[in-house]
Amino acid sequence: MSLDTIILPRRAFLSGxxxxxxxxxxxxxxxADAPTDKRFVLIILRGAMDGLNVVPPYGxxxxxxxxxxxxxxxxxxxxxxxxxxxxxxxxxALAEIAPxxxxxxxxxxxxxxxxxxxxxxxxxxxxxxxxxxxPRDTQSGWLNRALTALGGANGGGGDRRIGLAVGxxxxxxxxxxxxxxxxxxxxxxxxxxxxxxxVQAVYQNxxxxxxxxxxxxxxxxAADQAIGAASAPIANAGMADADxxxxxxxxxxxxxxxxxxxxxxxxxxPRIAAFDTQGWDTHAAQxxxxxxxxxxxxxxxxxxxxxxxxxxxxxxxxxxxxxxxxGRTAHVNGTNGTDHGTATAALLxxxxxxxxxxxxxxxxxxxxxxxxxxxxxxxxxxxAVIKTVLYExxxxxxxxxxxxxxxxxSDARVLKGITRSA
Amino acid sequence: MVDLKTASIAANRFGFGARPxxxxxxxxxxxxxxxxxxxxxxxxxxxxPSSAQxxxxxxxxxxxxxxxxxxxxxRKELQQDFRAAAAxxxxxxxxxxxxxxxxxxxxxxxxxxxxxxxxxxAPVAVGFENEAIRxxxxxxxxxxxxxxxxxxxxxxxxxxxxxxxxxxxxxxxxKRGINENLAREMLELHTVGVDGGYSQTDxxxxxxxxxxxxIANDHEPNSGHFRYRPFVHEPGGKTVMGKTYPEAGQDEAxxxxxxxxGRPATARHVATKLARHFVADDPPKEAVDALxxxxxxxxxxxxxxxxxxxxxxxxxxxxxTKVKTPNDLVTSxxxxxxxxxxxxxxxxxxxxxxxxxxxxxAPSPAGWPDTAxxxxxxxxxxxxxxxxxxxxxxxxxxxxxxxxxKGTIQPVASDSTLFHIDHAPSAAEALALLIASPExxxx
Numbered sequence: 001m002s003l004d005t006i007i008l009p010r011r012a013f014l015s016g017x018x019x020x021x022x023x024x025x026x027x028x029x030x031x032a033d034a035p036t037d038k039r040f041v042l043i044i045l046r047g048a049m050d051g052l053n054v055v056p057p058y059g060x061x062x063x064x065x066x067x068x069x070x071x072x073x074x075x076x077x078x079x080x081x082x083x084x085x086x087x088x089x090x091x092x093a094l095a096e097i098a099p100x101x102x103x104x105x106x107x108x109x110x111x112x113x114x115x116x117x118x119x120x121x122x123x124x125x126x127x128x129x130x131x132x133x134x135p136r137d138t139q140s141g142w143l144n145r146a147l148t149a150l151g152g153a154n155g156g157g158g159d160r161r162i163g164l165a166v167g168x169x170x171x172x173x174x175x176x177x178x179x180x181x182x183x184x185x186x187x188x189x190x191x192x193x194x195x196x197x198x199v200q201a202v203y204q205n206x207x208x209x210x211x212x213x214x215x216x217x218x219x220x221x222a223a224d225q226a227i228g229a230a231s232a233p234i235a236n237a238g239m240a241d242a243d244x245x246x247x248x249x250x251x252x253x254x255x256x257x258x259x260x261x262x263x264x265x266x267x268x269x270p271r272i273a274a275f276d277t278q279g280w281d282t283h284a285a286q287x288x289x290x291x292x293x294x295x296x297x298x299x300x301x302x303x304x305x306x307x308x309x310x311x312x313x314x315x316x317x318x319x320x321x322x323x324x325x326x327g328r329t330a331h332v333n334g335t336n337g338t339d340h341g342t343a344t345a346a347l348l349x350x351x352x353x354x355x356x357x358x359x360x361x362x363x364x365x366x367x368x369x370x371x372x373x374x375x376x377x378x379x380x381x382x383x384a385v386i387k388t389v390l391y392e393x394x395x396x397x398x399x400x401x402x403x404x405x406x407x408x409x410s411d412a413r414v415l416k417g418i419t420r421s422a
Numbered sequence: 423m424v425d426l427k428t429a430s431i432a433a434n435r436f437g438f439g440a441r442p443x444x445x446x447x448x449x450x451x452x453x454x455x456x457x458x459x460x461x462x463x464x465x466x467x468x469x470x471p472s473s474a475q476x477x478x479x480x481x482x483x484x485x486x487x488x489x490x491x492x493x494x495x496x497r498k499e500l501q502q503d504f505r506a507a508a509a510x511x512x513x514x515x516x517x518x519x520x521x522x523x524x525x526x527x528x529x530x531x532x533x534x535x536x537x538x539x540x541x542x543x544a545p546v547a548v549g550f551e552n553e554a555i556r557x558x559x560x561x562x563x564x565x566x567x568x569x570x571x572x573x574x575x576x577x578x579x580x581x582x583x584x585x586x587x588x589x590x591x592x593x594x595x596x597k598r599g600i601n602e603n604l605a606r607e608m609l610e611l612h613t614v615g616v617d618g619g620y621s622q623t624d625x626x627x628x629x630x631x632x633x634x635x636x637i638a639n640d641h642e643p644n645s646g647h648f649r650y651r652p653f654v655h656e657p658g659g660k661t662v663m664g665k666t667y668p669e670a671g672q673d674e675a676x677x678x679x680x681x682x683x684g685r686p687a688t689a690r691h692v693a694t695k696l697a698r699h700f701v702a703d704d705p706p707k708e709a710v711d712a713l714x715x716x717x718x719x720x721x722x723x724x725x726x727x728x729x730x731x732x733x734x735x736x737x738x739x740x741x742x743t744k745v746k747t748p749n750d751l752v753t754s755x756x757x758x759x760x761x762x763x764x765x766x767x768x769x770x771x772x773x774x775x776x777x778x779x780x781x782x783x784a785p786s787p788a789g790w791p792d793t794a795x796x797x798x799x800x801x802x803x804x805x806x807x808x809x810x811x812x813x814x815x816x817x818x819x820x821x822x823x824x825x826x827x828k829g830t831i832q833p834v835a836s837d838s839t840l841f842h843i844d845h846a847p848s849a850a851e852a853l854a855l856l857i858a859s860p861e862x863x864x865x
Contacts, residue, residue: 047786069597119606119625120616122788135616170799191804191811195851199807199858202839206860208745208798213807216800278539278785283581283603334599335584340606372622 036150038317038352038393038421039264041307042143042274043300044171045324046125047281051344052330052376053293054094055108055358059087062365066330070288070337079289084108088358093294094301100349107348107355107418109385111363113326113378119340121281124325129173131383131406140176142405143274146390147178149400174274179215190220222269250302253277257303261310264318275303280324284335291336304349316351319393319419323382330370341375346385352393352420359417381412392419424449426833431741432456434834434865435700436732437521439754442829456732459520460560460725469507472549473646475500476574479545480640500545504538507548508781509764509771512749516756526559526728527551528749529699533692534570534612535789536579538782543579546646547782550575563692563722564683567612568676571604572648574637580604580787587633587656600656602629607787613682615691624663630656631667631674689717695792696727701736702743703793709736741834742864745794748777750865751806755813755857758830759821769816773809777802807858814854823852831861 056072057063058081064071072091073080081089082098088108090098100106116127116135126135131142174180191199196217203210256275263269279296286293300322308315327344343363348355363369363377371377383406390396390405391414402410426445432452433440440448448455479500486493518524531551538544554573558566570576577583585601586592593599605628610616634655638644650672659668665681667674682688693713697705716723716730731737746754752773761767774780777797784790791797823843832840839859846852856862 118616119622120610121786122610123616175795191808194847195811195854196807198842198846198851198855199810202842202855202859204838205836206864208794209803209860209863212798212800212803214800216804216807219800220804281786283601284584333601334586334588335581335601336598337581337601339602374622 036271036394038271038319038395039311039314039350040272040389040394041260041264041318041320041350042173042272043303043320043322044125044128044173044274044276045280045296045300045322046121046276046278047324048121048124048326048328048340049280049296049322049324049344050282050286050293050328050338051110051112051324051346052327052338053286053288054091054297054347055084055110055345056081056089056091057087057110057362057365058089060362060365066332066365067288068332070286070291070332072288085358087362091294091297092289093297097301097304097349101356104356105349105351105353107353108358109346109348109380109418110358110360111343111376111379112323112346112360112382112385113343113380114382116326117342119326119342121325121340126172128323128325128382129171131386131409133408141171141173142386143173143272144176144178144180145405146394146396147180147272148176149396149405150394171274171276174272250299253299253303254306257306258310261307265311265314277303282328282337283333283339284337286337318350319352319389320349321386321389322347322349323386327376329374330365330376331374342371343376343378346382348385348389348418354417354420357417359415380415381409383409384412384415385418387412388415388418392421425452427741428452428738429455430831430833431738433521433830434754435737435741435744437525438516438518438750438757439862439865440830441757441760442826445829445833453732456522457729459522460728462520462523464520464523464556466552466556469510469548469552470503471646472546472553472573472575473644475503475545475549475646476637477640477646479542480646483542484640504544504547504782506764509767511548511551511781512753512771512774513756513762513764513767516753517762521757522728523559525700526724527556529696530559530566530570531555532784532789532792533695534566534576535784535787536573536575536782537784537787538780539785540579543575543782546573546575546578551782558724560725560728561723563688563717563724564680566724567679567683570612571608571675571679572635574646574648576604577635577637577648580607582632583636585629585633586654587630589658590633590654590656592651592654600626600629600633602626605629605632608679609682611788613679613691614685614687618685618687618691620663627660628662628678631660631662631678634672635675683722686714686718689714689722692727693717696731697734699792700731701734702740703795706736709734742861744865745798746863746865747790747792747797748774748779748806749781749790751777751863754862754865758826758862759817770813773813776809777805806863810858811851811854813857814850814852817853818848818850821853823849823856826853827856831856831859835859835861 053072058072058074072089075081075083075089079092081092082095083089084101090101097106114127115133116124123135129141130138132138170180200210200213203213260273264273277300279292282292285291311318323346324344327341328338329341333339361379363379367373369377387401387406387409391398391401396405398414424446426449429445429449429452432448432455433445436456478496482493482496515524534555536543536547536550538547550573554569558569580603581601582604584598586596586598588599602625606625609618609620609625609628614620634651636649636651638647638649652671655671657669659666662678667677693710694705696713697709701709712734713727713730716727720726752770755770756767761770779790827840827843839861843852843855846855
C-alpha cells in the first residue's frame with residue numbers, strides 16, 4: 001500500500017532524536033490528591049544512587065582512599081565538594097542547590113537503607129516502594145496506602161478527588177486501591193470528545209481498559225485546567241535536536257517538574273506527586289566531579305529548581321523526598337564506577353524541611369565498619385525517615401503508619417527534626 | 423468447518439495478527455501453521471554486521487578529542503543507522519512469513535536485554551538481535567545464552583568488557599578491577615532468577631570467572647568482535663553456587679553457564695516468563711509446569727519448548743487475556759494494514775516513541791514489562807486512543823474498516839465492537855475504532 005497523504009505533521013522529534021535522547025526518555029511524574037494543604041513529592045532515583053559521592057564524607061579518614069580516582073575532592077580544592085558541615089559535602093554538580101542547605105531547605109540523611117539487604121535493583125525498588133519487608137509482598141505501595149490513611153481519593157468526591165499521574169506509568173509506590181490518575185505531556189493531537197465517547201462504548205465490557213480511559217479523560221481535563229499554556233512548551237521538551245544529549249534531557253526534566261509544580265501549586269490541585277528518575281546505576285565511568293553521576297545529578301538539580309519555581313508560595317508547605325533502592329560499594333570498582341551496595345543517603349528538600357544539617361549516625365568507613373566489608377553500613381531505616389514525613393508533615397497517624405502504611409515497621413520509629421511541622 | 427476463531431488465536435497470540443485474507447489459510451490447520459514456522463527456512467536478517475558498526479564507534483570515541491568534527495558526523499550517521507535499522511526491524515517483523523518465530527526472537531531479545539540507555543549499545547543493538555538471538559531461538563538454551571553473553575553488545579551494556587581480575591597480570595599495571603554487573607544479571611535475569619539460590623559471594627566469584635570476556639578494540643584484529651583477554655582473567659579456582667571451577671581461562675564461564683542451565687530454577691524462570699508472555703500476566707501453573715518439564719526433559723531444547731507452547735490448552739481456551747505491548751500493537755497494525763516501508767509507516771512507528779517503547783531502549787537490564795500493569799495507565803490509555811485516532815485518519819481511503827475487521831478481529835470480537843465499527847460516523851473513525859478496540863489492543 002502506498003500512502004500519499006500523511007496527515008500528522010512531521011515533527012521535529014522524529015528526525016532529530018538520537019539514540020542518546022531516545023534512551024534518556026522522559027522522567028515520569030505521578031500526582032495524587034490528599035486532604036491536606038501540605039505538598040509532598042517523592043522522587044525515586046532508580047538504579048541505586050551512590051550516597052557516598054552525592055553527600056561525600058570528606059572528613060572520614062578512609063573516604064579518599066576508598067574512592068581513589070572517583071573521590072570527590074575536599075571543599076576548596078579544584079572541583080571540590082560544596083561544604084555542608086565540615087565533615088560532609090555535597091557533590092559539585094549540585095552547586096546550584098547547595099545554598100538551600102544554609103537556608104534550611106535541604107536535609108541529607110546519611111547511611112539509610114530500606115529493610116532490603118540483597119542487591120537486586122528490581123527487588124530493591126520493589127521493597128523501596130511496597131513498604132514491606134520483602135519484595136513482591138503486596139500489589140500496593142506505601143504512598144498509596146498513606147493516601148488511603150488520609151481518607152483521600154477513594155469515593156471522597158469533591159475538588160481534590162482527582163489524583164494525577166504525570167508520566168506513562170504509575171510507580172508501585174503510588175499503586176493501590178486509592179485512585180490516582182496519570183498525566184504526561186501530550187505528543188499527539190488530543191482525541192476529540194465524540195471519538196472518546198465511541199471508544200468508551202466499545203470498552204464497556206472491558207474493565208481494565210475502560211477504567212484507565214475514564215481516568216485518563218478526567219486527568220487530561222484537570223491537567224489542561226491547571227497547567228493551561230504551560231503544556232505547549234512541555235510537549236516539545238526533549239524532542240528537539242538531540243546532539244547535545246544531556247542538556248536536552250535536563251530540558252525535559254525541567255519541563256515536567258514545572259508542570260508538576262504548577263499542578264501542585266493549584267489550590268484545588270493534587271497534593272502528592274511522584275517522579276521517576278533514571279541513570280543512577282553507575283557501574284562504569286561514574287566519575288568524580290564529572291561523569292555519569294554528575295550528569296544524573298544535573299538532571300535532578302534541574303528538576304528541583306524548576307519544581308521550586310513553579311510551586312511559588314506553596315514551596316514553604318512542601319517536602320520533597322529523594323530516595324533510591326540501595327547504595328553502592330564503598331570501594332571504587334574496576335571500571336571507574338561502583339557496584340551494588342547497601343546504605344546510601346536520602347535527600348529531603350523544601351520549605352517545610354528542617355534542613356541545614358545532616359541527619360543520621362555516621363558508621364565510618366574502615367574495613368570493620370563496612371557492611372560485609374564492602375558497603376556503607378545502614379544506621380537509619382529509610383522507613384523511619386518516610387514515616388516521620390508522613391506523620392509530621394501530612395498528618396498520618398502513628399497507628400496507621402505502623403499498622404497499615406508500613407506493616408511490621410514498629411522498630412523503624414518516627415524520628416525528630418525532619419520537618420518544620422514537628 | 424473452517425474454524426476462524428482458532429485461526430484468529432493462532433495469528434494473534436503467537437504472531438502479530440492476520441494479514442488480510444490470511445485467516446482462511448491459517449484456519450485449515452492453525453497448529454500446523456505454527457509448527458511449520460519452526461522448521462521453515464529462516465530468512466537471515468540482513469544489515470551491517472555489528473562488529474563493523476562497533477569498530478567505527480570505538481574509533482570515533484577514541485579520536486573525538488583530535489578530530490571532533492569527524493566524530494560528530496560519524497556519530498550522527500551511526501544514530502541514523504540505528505533508527506533506520508530499528509524501523510526496518512519492526513516492519514520486517516510485521517511482514518514476516520513466520521511471525522511466531524519473530525515473536526520468539528523478540529521475546530528472547532527482551533529476555534537478554536541490551537539497551538541504548540548506554541549510548542555504546544546503539545551501534546550494536548539491532549546486530550545483537552540478528553547475530554546472537556535470531557539464529558538460536560530454536561536451538562539449545564545454552565547456545566542462546568552463550569551467544570547473548572559473548573556478544574559485544576552485552577559485554578558493553580553490562581560492563582564486563584572492561585572488568586579486570588584483581589590478581590590478573592593486567593592488574594599489576596592497570597589500576598582497574600572487577601565489575602560484577604554482568605555476573606549478577608546473568609544469575610538474576612538470564613538464568614536461575616532472583617530466588618535461584620545464589621549469594622553475593624556467588625555473584626563476585628562468577629564475576630571473577632567472567633573476567634577476560636571482552637571485546638576487540640578498533641585498533642586490534644577482529645575489531646568489534648568478542649575477544650578473550652587472558653591477561654585480565656582472574657587466576658585460580660573459583661566456587662559458584664557450591665561448585666568449584668578449576669582455573670580454565672575462557673572456558674570457566676562456559677562451564678558455569680552449562681551448570682546454570684541444568685538447574686531446575688532456570689527451567690522454572692524461563693518457563694514462567696514464556697507463559698507470562700504467551701498465555702497470561704498471571705500464568706496458569708499448569709502452563710508453567712508443562713514448559714518447565716519440557717525444558718528439563720530436553721535439557722533446554724527451545725524447539726521442543728516452543729512446541730509445548732503450541733500445545734498448551736490454556737493458550738487456546740482463553741483468548742484476549744493479554745494486552746499488547748506498544749511494540750506489538752504497532753507491529754500488528756503495520757501487519758494488518760500492509761505497511762511495508764518506513765516512509766509510509768512513519769506515523770504508525772511514531773507510536774513506539776509516544777507509547778514509550780522505542781525498540782532497544784528498555785529502561786533496565788530486566789527489559790520491557792510483560793504485563794498489562796506495566797502498560798495500561800490512564801495516561802498510556804489516552805495515548806493509545808490518540809494514536810489510534812491519528813492512525814485512522816492516516817489510513818482513511820486506503821483501507822475499509824469493515825473488511826479489515828472481518829479478516830482480523832471478527833472471530834473473537836464482541837457484537838458491540840462490530841456494531842460501532844459498522845456505524846462509526848466516518849471511515850477514519852471506523853478505522854480508528856478498530857485499532858482502539860479491545861479485540862485489537864488485546865490478544
